[in-house]
Amino acid sequence: MDRPDLPLNALRVFEVAMRQGSFTKAATELRVTQAAVSHQIARLEDLLGTALFLRTSQGLVPTDEGRLLFPVLEHGFDAMAHVLDRLGGRRDVEVLKVGVNTTFALGWLVPRLASFRAAHPEIDLRISSNNNRVEILREGLDMAIRFGTGGWTGHDTIPLMEAPLSPLCAPEMASRLESPADLGRTVLLRSYRSAEWPGWFAVTGTPCPPVAGPVFDSSVALAELAASGAGAALLPVAMFEGHIRQGRLTQPFDATVSAGKYYLGWPSDRPAKGAMTTFAQWLSEQLPDLA
Incomplete structure (x- = not known):
């Protein structure tokens, strides 16, 4: 037939x-x-x-x-666009669309983008930030970086880095905190992951006080609120080192709790194009803990 x-x-x-x-x-x-x-x-x-x-x-x-x-059509149209770009004069440019958790984008990736562009001018990297909720296929992305435990159904993933959480707050508030129990007298700002504060208090051996502060889906928003003196936020310290250096935030206690890692992921059934492999390799060179 x-x-x-x-x-x-x-x-x-x-x-x-x-x-x-x-x-x-x-x-x-x-x-x-x-x-x-x-x-x-x-x-x-x-x-x-x-x-x-x-x-x-x-x-x-x-x-x-x-x-x-x-996936067959998606790959075919991408290949056609690449060839047409070459015929149109963009002979060495390959577009790579990556969705990135906003905290990771601002706290780690953005300061290093100039280095990536210098090393790989053949890749037109396009970043789409998100608050850790992303659908690669529906949003027209090639890859995504997000925070979690790694169980990303239908995707291949590689861990990028640990991001242990610890309370961060304005320096003036930190001056009033002598022990973890003192946090019970402050507003505890919360992410949508409700187990984080109880987990951190368990690490310190301190009973967790009632956690009734406002809930946010963005660590960046939590950091800004904490810096304004609105409360203490449990945040990935490595992503807010700039705030700490600037004196906007302080880490009053050394104790940390792990809630996951940052992962790079892409659909398992999608053929990996050259720019995807190059970007993953660049991340591995920048992040010595890449496993």
């Missing part, structure tokens, strides 16, 4: 819709109407003789056939 000729435009619409997880968002990226996206997908499904998406009350859910087709 002859394979039907598949229109390139419909394949491109499917790739974008799959990555965005929404016909509406795909239409916005492609600058067409949602109806046009739906029509192209229906046309492609008709030609293939199989459904690529299930339309549910929760939104689009890709079928097994859709999941099988997507």
